[in-house]
Amino acid sequence: MDPNHPFYFLLNPDQAAHSLFYILHQTLCGALAAAGFGVLFNIGFRSLPWCAASGALALAVRTYCQGLGWNLEASSFAAALTVGAAVQVLRARTDISQNALDVVGCIPMVPGSFAAKAILALFALTSTATGDASDTLITAVQYTLRVTFTIGAIGTGLAIPTLLLRVRVTR
């Protein structure tokens, strides 16, 4: 298919990584994933659009930052920071807990696939021939570090606006 075709990104997301269509695709998938998990978390139907908006914002920012050449961890941090700040600003308008909206929005960014790959690589390490063991170990460590740093980036990005703007209960 012609790379300039408007639907080229749908079949070849890799090669259209920086296009507007690609960002739109990622945003829609983020919205759908967040809304789906919103249902799983028993959020009411009326509040689901807020969940979808939260997930869409997270994926749009992350994809845009990755398009600028940022790595996954930095992009996830920027996205989580944006979602955390947006939720703080909109908290009065939504009838849903701030914590839930934060988490649901960032769920599509939780690197579950990296976590699974990291553990599978560790399993493989026990049955790998000696010559391949170092490669397998490096793969496992790389995935583990990416999971750790990405979850850390998401958690920190969400926490900063909350910690800055929250008013604590007086004891």
Place this chain on the structure above:
Amino acid sequence: MDTLENLIPEDSGSAPALEPVAMVALDAGRMLMEAGANATSIDELVAKFARGLGADRVDLRIGYASLAITIGIHENGITRMREVGHLGVNQRVDQELRHLANRVSQQEFSTEQARAELTRIAAKTPRHSTWVMGIAVGLACAAFGRLLKVDWLGTGPVFLAAMIGQLVRRELLTRQVNVFICATLVSLLSSAIGGLGAHWAGSMEIKTAMIASILLLVPGVPSVNAQSDILDGHPTLGSARAVTVAVILIFVAVGLWLGQVLLVKAFGI
């Protein structure tokens, strides 16, 4: 030296009884924790309940499996502990509890009325139907699949595998199956269906489709809560949550590994 009797002030009878106030506040905190809230939210909610019901002083200790509260009214004080059950996620219960806490903090409720409201929330808060949840989770995992670059041919099988996985998970949890065993079983089932379906559909991303099919099992809320709890000054609870997340991920990965072995041995994929 004072005798023991002199150290324990007498109850004047004019203040609310300590025991019911402590237990209602603890129950509210337990329900919120079981609904997936982080430590700070629980702390704030319990303080609202206790103060709204007449307590002057409130101190809460939040553990992974229990809550302990000390409340004081005038010169009197009491410490009570409450066990916490399985930590799930239920936003409607969370929402209802927060609304109730706001009303209790305005002193609109007596202790008995607050307890009755908590019972009503526990019994009457609706959940989405099993099928709605299954379809929503299927769509979410299919979207995850696209984010992980699964091709369109593999997206349908991911939807189906995740939906079936969610239906089975709900059934297993209803039957009180251990959550870790449940994670392995659902992971095995969903990854096998996802991989097999993607293969039959002609997808080039079979392994990624298998991973996308099990993303419903990734404990996203506890992993984010773990970190926010540590940042909020609850490192013990945060660490316990992080360890639980790690163990769940191991059990999920075991299921995925078994699924991969099954597909290789039985179908040569």
